[in-house]
Amino acid sequence: MYTPARPNRRALLRAALATGSAAALSACGAAGTAALTSGNVTLALWTHDPGYEAFFQKGIPEADRLTDFRYHLKVTRAGAADVVTKLLAQAVAGRGTPDLVGFEIGSFPRMLRGDIAERLLYDLTDDIAAVPGLKEDLLPARTAPFSQGGRVYALDSDTPMVVYFYRDDLFDRYRLPKDTVTWEEFAELGARVHRDHGASMCVVSTIGSDVGQVVQSFQMLLYQRGGAFFDADQNLVLDSPEAEEVLRFLCDGLRTGFVIDVSDYYGAAMQTALKQGKVIGLPMAIWYKNYGLVPNVPEQKGRWRVKALPRFAAGGAVTAAAGGTGFGVIKDKANTRAAKDFLFNTWLTHEGQVRRFTETGYLPTRRSVYDDPRLSAARDDFCGGQRLFPLYRELLPQVPPFHQSPDQSILYDVLAGNLLRAYHGDLSPRQALKQTAADFRDQAGR
């Protein structure tokens, strides 16, 4: 009869080592991807903004009611750029990626480089089409920034229209009309106000460490005028007569004092300018009230108002869009379906979009929600009880699309430098734009 030999100590150690190695290797491998279809699920959510965390947490009961899942959220917060960096690092590692990610609009172009978006993000296009009426209801202007090749990879948090914020009390004191039709008339009034009172009615950012801000000052008016950075095919279309007109307008405004250059829209310089009454109005996206005005000058509550931008005499629209955050779902994970269902049943429902506006101030991305009477009735205390929503509804049809390119960061780098040189008078607007286009072509091909 065969009797197996008793394993000696060395054999046992070897076996333990082999078992340990196998366990470690299997742990290093990709996580299981058997898709969850119902029941308890904990979604890993990454975002840069605590407002979104609160929104999604409060949306859990609604999502639980509308889906087969029972949701829990594990939220990780990081800087907007760090979210993308960390996501890519985890994707390379093959583990530890989140289920749901918020991409700040300026960071999303990194996902458009090569096939990163296609490899990593769940394509939401077919799911949008599968919900009756949703595709037509979603604003194309807000799906464009998070799309590539006609596929939608993230859903925007906002329709960040650009409006004109102004100090109602100071406009009265300086006898400024509030229904000025064109920017050109506005600039004349602004020059007079600066000469008489040392105040400015428009702002450009010159903070070197944040090229996004420098570019945004120009971008808002450029898109309003009908210009753009990139077309739908991601080609650079910046070098246009509209761009030159807008840049000249800003440069002239800086000479007359109608425009003031402030180093940072959100920091101490802007706070000082606002407190001292050196800035009595500025064009900005609607979210600036919550992120710029309220934190910097809470004591000015009730003195601010919002109105539509003046038009450019030569054409264009009455608004533009600036900012946004798209939420996307990571593909091929066990929680992918659960995450997609959660996003659709919090972010895109009528109630969810109403709640998003009332809780965070972000405007709906579905047209139909703009007819909700609860939104029209909402009054804004900081703006002296003004009902803002009727204005937003009026501006909605004119929100232009904003197309992004993987080379957007290159454009921002070269454009910011040339904008500052134009503001200083070192380059003419024409030269600045030509130089930007040339620098971009030189760097984008690498």
Added chain:
Amino acid sequence: MTTAVAGPNRAARDSDRAGATDPVRRRRHSWAPYLFISPFYLLYALFMLVPVAVSLWLSLTEWVGLGTPHWVGLRNYRLLATDISFHRALGNTAVFVLVAVCVVVPLALLIAQALNTRGLRVRDLWRTAYFVPVVVSPILVALIFGLVFDRQFGLANSVLRALFGTGGVDWLGDPSLAKVSIALVMLWRWTGYLTVFFLAGLQNVPRELYESAALDGAGRLRTFTTVTLPALKPVTAFVIVTSFIGAAQIFEEPYLLTGGGPAESTLSVTMFIYRAAFQRQQFGYAAAAAVVLFVLVFGLSQLVNRLLGIGRAS
């Protein structure tokens, strides 16, 4: 008695002899020292050699940060050779290196000399005051100097306005002045740190040398150039080389204060690498720039080592 004493010794001798003749045991003995020092080399290989080798390989590819890198040979290096942006970054970095070596180091030496003066009151307070900037968080430094250099509402311009009636200097917005501003921050931040090294060196200069110089009738300047400087040569060489390497890899000051702008006038090579990798997803290109920086820093620091005679007997 004799047997009792000789027994163990003999056994040990027999054992040694057996060890010397048994190839297995001999091999085991010869491996032992290497096993003891192996953790360092393993970690060194894992965290130093492997990343360097991977960077080198990556520099020969095109990679967006996900998926498979595509082999492009020396294309990234050829593109770098014609990239105006990279040339600007090299030029800016050279300026920062010159500031570090030609301004910060001499100033640190002068301050150390001042702090080493006999009879100086509250010496520790001065030392601490000069050293504090280096332990302040770079984020805070950027915040403070952002406020100081603000064109409209900054402290620097307010002082200029108060003193001279003019203060519209665009410290961070003008390409030339932005470099000056970064240099000033470097000066503020690193001078005190280097002063500590010089101070340690000065305290080791034998006092008899100063007494001899005084007896020979040497003045202060003469004593400084003929006694202090030669005695400080090893410390100076160390400080120059470390300042050179540190400035060649400068990142925090320009990144936080100017973002490399305006118009790339403060873009350093490390910022160029960061920008290519983490803003533009051009990891191959970034790796090529990193390899170029490594070769330049390594080559030039070797040259400086030779010039200053570091590691050679005096």
